[in-house]
Amino acid sequence: MKTRPVKPSASRRNFLSGLGLLALMGAGVFPMPATAETARAVQRHRQRIEDLIAAMTVEEKAGQLNLLADPFRWMPTAVNPLDGTGDPARVTALIREGKVGSLFNGIGAETGRRIQQVAMEESRLKIPLLFAADVIHGLSTIFPVPLAEAAAFDTHLAYRTARAAAVETAASAVHQTYAPMVDVARDQRWGRNVEGAGEDVLLNNLLAAARVRGFQGEKGLDDRDAVLATAKHMAAYSGAIGGVEYNTTDMSEQTLRGVYLPPFKAAVDAGALSIMSAFNDVNGVPASGSRKLLTDILRGEWGFEGFVVSDYTSEQELVAHGFAEDGRDAARLAFNAGVDVSMVSGLYLEHLPSLVASGEVSMARLDEAVRRLLTTKAALGLFDDPYRGTDPVREKAVVGSREHIALSREAGRKSVVLLKNDNQLLPLNKSQKIALVGPFADDVDNVWGPWTIWGAPERRVSLEAGFRAAMTDPQALTVARGSGVETPLDGGIEEAVRAAANADVIVLAIGESQKMSGEAQSRTEIVVPAPQQALVDAMAATGKPMVILLRNGRALALEGNVKNAQAIVVTWFLGEQMGNAVADVVFGDHGPSARLPVSFPHKSGQQPYSYDHKNTGRPANPDLPIEEYKARYRETTNTALYPFGYGLTYGEVAYGPVEMESNQMAWAGTLDVAVTVTNQGAHVAEELVQLYIHDRVASLTQPGRLLKDFKRVTLRPGQSETVRFTLNARQLGFIGEDNTYRIEPGLFDLWLAPHAQGGSAAQFRLVGPA
Incomplete structure (x- = not known):
């Protein structure tokens, strides 16, 4: 077999060098900002940064x-219980002494100004503080x-929701967000699936870049509406063994580089100047x-020039890992590693x-880290305006604006996935008698979702x-909780049966509370x-038609009458406008258009599971109920109940065969492929056509799709x-x-399909170089 490895794409340093920014930054001494505007903001303060570093004591650098x-500003202890709200007097004293560079998880323009005044008016070097916060989805x-x-x-x-979040965040005297989370998650037992983009590498890459650009904006980090994005958590955090939070990960270098690292590279390429x-x-x-x-990877291979921040005490936890002897040793190891x-x-x-005095940490390394942070502060415009974002009038005008609320509703309805709709039960008629049943029927405590701090x-x-x-007659809706989330309610089921007695349809709002995810x-x-x-x-025993509305922060294994309901809708946690967004879809004002970013398994025991698993030497036939000596469980096939990319519309979309301009692709060429899709239903349909490939023969075994x-x-x-x-x-x-990264010639399967288990494969051959 002919093989030809392909070098990784040019680093961001090489790209920006082509724009002449390296010269602007003084031979690359300074970390490279993401835009020309940001570069100019840094350039104005280059000498000031060097003068500050020269003037600082080692203690001030630390x-x-x-x-x-x-x-000083409100931070709920549930977010960071180990630290609580801290001691304002102690922290104020540290700021005066130049012993704090950044604060996190406090918001508020007016108080932000007062805190910054301590640094700017009462400290020796008058270096502005950097304010950060966990702004995850608003x-x-x-x-x-x-x-x-x-x-x-x-x-x-x-991009738009991150942009809106950034506008509110920047107006609240916050300069940095600890988002986006770009961990590819393939074990649905892991709670932090809810913070990411699911199991697919490409989708994670695209959304990582979009969210970074949304947070940081297009005008430069010193723009009043920009906040510094922080891609987290580097790396392979979501690959925890058994899906257990904080657990160890153990994987091949190919899996690390092929699955878990690419979204971080995408974030860096999009301009992120902070990594957690x-x-x-x-x-x-x-x-x-x-x-x-x-x-070695982040800076040496990718050219990242921002700063790395530890997660909450993660450098201290090197001791518990058994990797460091004590706190001093942990600080040495983490700092020299690149935190x-x-x-x-x-x-x-x-x-x-x-550590510097003993030579275990070099002064050059210490100066490098300080320079990275100070340069980022300059890029954010803090040396020009240390009080950016501290105008209470602007804060009041943009936070919770009418436009942002409307965007929340739009984003909510665009995120609803229809999994099942037997006999076209949905959309519901607004004049029907409806029994809305379940722990989330009238609940408002679980609409935001995890990692909501200041809603x-x-x-x-x-x-x-x-x-x-949404209904023609609001009194035609009967509501009964029927059950708690994880505990029964006394008389709850009986109440729900009574509510269903006179209803035309039962809508069941069930699933996870937001405390069960995250x-x-x-x-x-x-x-x-x-x-x-x-x-x-x-409810099933009543014989009434049932619609299941799932509230969830991960894929679920659906069982029994949940699985067998006539209609199933995945509603996740849709934010503050959840009730309106779901009603928009359920009653047909907007058709369902979303698709699953994670595979819903047949059984919990299939975890970890992702659609792009390999065939193995003994692939199982998914059409056979029992097949021994194949790669499968006794109880189920090696497939998903609802696969990645799956989702229905209110229309009925049929796919034609894959059309290819040729059955060969030249090494330096492209291949045009197409499919004709037809809506055979009575409703408008938004269809997501997905292109999948499979490398038939390669030097390493490849995913099935x-x-x-x-x-x-x-x-x-x-x-x-x-x-x-157009495929290249x-x-x-x-x-x-x-x-x-390498490309090898040979035969490939190709699908243009509605999901990862759909469609019929066409074939083409990539012809190797002459």
Whole structure:
């Protein structure tokens, strides 16, 4: 077989060098900002930064790298319980002494100004503080959780919601967000699936870039509406063994580089100037102590020139890992590995001076880290205007604006996935008598989703409120909880049966609470809790048609009468406008257009599972119920109940055969492929046509399918449209045994299909170079 490895794409340094920015930055001494505008902001303060570094004591340098929780502005202890709200007097004293460089998870323009005044008027060197916060899916206006938004398969939507979040964040005296999370997640037991973009590498890459650009904007980081994006958690945090939070990861170099690292590279290429290191160890080396990850790959291979911040005490946790002897040793290892800023632990402030004095940490390394942080502050415009974002009038005008609320509703309805719709039960008639049943029927405490800190409770819209607002006669809606989320309610099922008695249709709002998803919320069984399952069974016994509305932050294994309901809708956690967004889809004002970014398994025991698994030497036939001596479980096939990319519309879309201009692709050429899709239904349909490939024979075994592109098309009833793609050789490569990206000639399968288990394959051959 002829093989030809292909070098990785040019680093961002090389790209920007072509724009002449290296010269602007003074021979590359300074970290490279993302835009020419940002470069100019930094250039104005180049000499000032060098003068500051020369003037700083070692203690003050360590202080710049010390990140503490903001004790002055409201921060709920549930977010960071180890630190609580801190001691304002102590932190004020540290700021005066130049021993704090950044604060996090406090918001508010007016108080932000007062805090900054301490640094600018009472400290020796008057270096502005950097304010950061966990703005994951909205500040005050809460948008769908990232996993839900990933279901929209819409990079422009992800950009717009991140942009709106950035506008509110920047106006609240916050300069940096700890988002986006770009961890590819393939084990649905892991709780933090909810913060990411699902199981596919391409979708993660695209949304990582879109969210970085949305947070940072297009005008430069010193623009008043920009916030610094932080891609997290580097790396392989989501590959935890058993799906257990904070657990170890152990994987091949090819998997690390081919699955878990690409979204970080995409974020860096999009201009992210901050990276957060991870809690986990990777093949025995804790990520926050890994020079390979944080220096050799991140900086050496990718040309990243921003700063790395630890996750919450992750550098201190090198001791518990058994990788460091004590706090001093942990500070040495993490800092020399490439972690520039220490979050909360105080280890850098405490130990860097003595580590430099002993020669265990070089002064050059210390100056490098300080320079990275100061340059980022300059890029953010903080040396020009240390009080940016501290105008209470602007804060009031943009936070929770009417436009942002409307965007939340739009994003919510675009994230709803229709899994099942037997006999066209949906959309519901607004004049029907409806029994809305389940723990989330009238609930407002679980509409935001995890990692919501500063949302406005008064704006939360329940399903009941959304349904009543949409129905012709709001009194035709009967509501009964019937069950708690994880515990039964006394008389709850009986109440639900009475509510269903006079209804035309039962709508069951069931699933997970927001406390069941997110950090530290791993589950052994990813099923609907037993009390809710019992409620569904009782509703099924009434014989009435049932619509299941799933509230969830991960894929679920659906069982029994939940699985057998006539209609199933995945509603995730859609943010503050959840009730309105779901009603928009359920009643047909907007058709469902989202697709699954994660595979819904037949059984919990299939985890970890992703659609792009390999065939193995003994592939199982999914059409056979029992097949021994094949790669499968006894109880189920090696498939998903609802696969990645799956989702129905209210139309009925039929696919024609794959059309190819040729059955060969030249090594330096392209291949045009197309499929004609037809809406044979009575409703408008938004179809997501997905392009998958499979490399038949390669030097390393390859996944059975890989997503390479997708396009959305809107079809009126009876309308046909030909959807075209252009495939190039670059899309056909993989990480080889030598850990470099390579492309190999040979035969490929290609699908243009509605999901990862659909369609019929066509074949083409990539012809090797002459």
